[in-house]
Amino acid sequence: MSSVNNTIQLITREQALPVGVPGRAQESCDDDLAQGPWEFDLAEALAGIPGYGPGASNEDIAPAATPQQGQLPQEYKDASDAELESRILAAKAELGERVVVLGHFYQRDEVVQFADFVGDSFQLANAAKNRKEAEAIVFCGVHFMAETADMLSGSHQSVILPNLAAGCSMADMADLPSVEACWAELEALYGTEPDADGRVPVIPVTYMNSSAALKAFCGEHGGIVCTSSNASTVLEWAYERGQRVLFFPDQHLGRNTAKAMGIALEHMPLWNPRMPLGGNSEQVMQDAKVVLWQGFCSVHKRFTVAQIEQARVDFPGVRVVVHPECPMEVVDAADEAGSTDYILKAIQGAPDGTTFAIGTEINMVNRLAAQYPQHTIFCLDPVICPCSTMYRIHPGYLAWVLEGLVAGVVHNQITVPEATAVNARIALERMLAALPKITEPKTTEPKTAASA
Numbered sequence: 001m002s003s004v005n006n007t008i009q010l011i012t013r014e015q016a017l018p019v020g021v022p023g024r025a026q027e028s029c030d031d032d033l034a035q036g037p038w039e040f041d042l043a044e045a046l047a048g049i050p051g052y053g054p055g056a057s058n059e060d061i062a063p064a065a066t067p068q069q070g071q072l073p074q075e076y077k078d079a080s081d082a083e084l085e086s087r088i089l090a091a092k093a094e095l096g097e098r099v100v101v102l103g104h105f106y107q108r109d110e111v112v113q114f115a116d117f118v119g120d121s122f123q124l125a126n127a128a129k130n131r132k133e134a135e136a137i138v139f140c141g142v143h144f145m146a147e148t149a150d151m152l153s154g155s156h157q158s159v160i161l162p163n164l165a166a167g168c169s170m171a172d173m174a175d176l177p178s179v180e181a182c183w184a185e186l187e188a189l190y191g192t193e194p195d196a197d198g199r200v201p202v203i204p205v206t207y208m209n210s211s212a213a214l215k216a217f218c219g220e221h222g223g224i225v226c227t228s229s230n231a232s233t234v235l236e237w238a239y240e241r242g243q244r245v246l247f248f249p250d251q252h253l254g255r256n257t258a259k260a261m262g263i264a265l266e267h268m269p270l271w272n273p274r275m276p277l278g279g280n281s282e283q284v285m286q287d288a289k290v291v292l293w294q295g296f297c298s299v300h301k302r303f304t305v306a307q308i309e310q311a312r313v314d315f316p317g318v319r320v321v322v323h324p325e326c327p328m329e330v331v332d333a334a335d336e337a338g339s340t341d342y343i344l345k346a347i348q349g350a351p352d353g354t355t356f357a358i359g360t361e362i363n364m365v366n367r368l369a370a371q372y373p374q375h376t377i378f379c380l381d382p383v384i385c386p387c388s389t390m391y392r393i394h395p396g397y398l399a400w401v402l403e404g405l406v407a408g409v410v411h412n413q414i415t416v417p418e419a420t421a422v423n424a425r426i427a428l429e430r431m432l433a434a435l436p437k438i439t440e441p442k443t444t445e446p447k448t449a450a451s452a
């Protein structure tokens with residue numbers, strides 16, 4: 001398997017590297033990535049503090065309440081890849097329809113190979129809602145995705161996150177008390193009365209990458225959840241009902257989406273939750289069309305305009321496609337921006353022999369490169385630096401939770417309290433109804449080094 005993990009193993013052992021794209025260096029951002037994720041569960045337990053583990057989001061500060069994973073039984077740590085594979089397949093065969101394994105595009109290949117359905121967060125939310133026959137949904141993704149699956153699945157189903165430490169550093173950048181404090185300031189400033197067209201002063205929109213509590217906040221306050229695939233449909237929905245939007249936690253998705261809708265940058269103040277009025281003047285806030293929470297994704301923050309310029313020099317005619325969690329300058333310099341599913345469809349729809357530089361998580365990019373050998377596909381960032389929270393899921397944990405189910409034990413169940421879920425579901429059902437726009441593959445010529 002030409003997986004990211006195998007490549008990292010080869011790099012750290014300084015062995016011969018697999019042939020990659022000519023001229024692209026192969027180095028990893030953190031040698032600790034070569035270890036099993038359980039090494040970090042142990043380090044956290046000993047230190048008494050949770051962390052995100054090695055990889056791109058390792059530098060972010062994990063909140064004290066971040067869930068910690070208990071120790072994985074030794075037999076799963078010691079098992080070889082081949083042993084884990086046969087144990088997972090045996091457990092899945094025994095469980096049959098009783099279990100469904102869902103996998104996000106950013107999961108390692110060693111996990112994705114066992115998924116019954118692989119997709120982006122919007123597709124996985126739908127998959128969780130529509131697999132009512134399964135008693136257990138094993139979610140190979142991150143915590144907010146498993147919470148969403150729990151809220152959308154039936155009460156007879158249990159949702160399992162194989163490693164509880166698989167959170168999301170961006171989701172952790174907005175918490176309920178800070179959003180409630182922001183909301184109180186906005187209500188004091190704007191009031192609560194609708195305008196002549198019946199539009200309320202502000203609509204809360206949370207990105208899917210947020211806690212269930214924030215989704216419930218949106219449900220309770222006339223708001224909605226979005227994903228990167230339906231963000232523009234969701235903003236249109238919000239502007240039909242409100243004069244402004246409070247968008248959290250990802251400033252970049254909010255800014256990129258609003259800009260594409262024609263909203264000027266001066267009407268998009270950034271909200272710093274540690275400052276009065278988010279660090280803005282009253283006039284700026286009055287003129288706001290979208291108030292952007294100061295969150296970001298550390299994986300997508302790694303992509304730069306300089307990397308795009310280099311790719312255009314190295315590969316004239318390269319098509320640069322990036323995720324909208326990237327900073328605005330990067331999205332502007334790219335040829336296209338879209339969700340993980342958009343990136344997949346762009347590659348599937350391209351004529352043979354297209355060269356793609358992709359700005360999203362490395363596991364997905366390398367898998368696409370292997371699946372579509374008719375194209376040249378590489379990651380814009382030459383350093384291999386996976387999402388450290390997605391990295392926490394490993395076949396060892398998957399084998400542990402599946403064999404637990406065979407033995408009648410549910411490990412790592414994610415349960416959202418009903419008092420939260422009831423409001424969050426309102427915002428999630430609005431999200432599911434706000435369908436992503438079908439975007440046709442680009443037909444224009446890619447930008448050149450000179451035109452970019």
Ligand code: 13P
Nearest residue numbers: 120121122227228339340
């Ligand atoms: P998608 O909604 O495109 O799956 O992205 C989820 C995510 O976490 C991106 O960082």
Ligand code: SF4
Nearest residue numbers: 168169170297299387
């Ligand atoms: Fe969160 Fe970024 Fe990882 Fe997505 S890639 S799960 S936003 S840290």
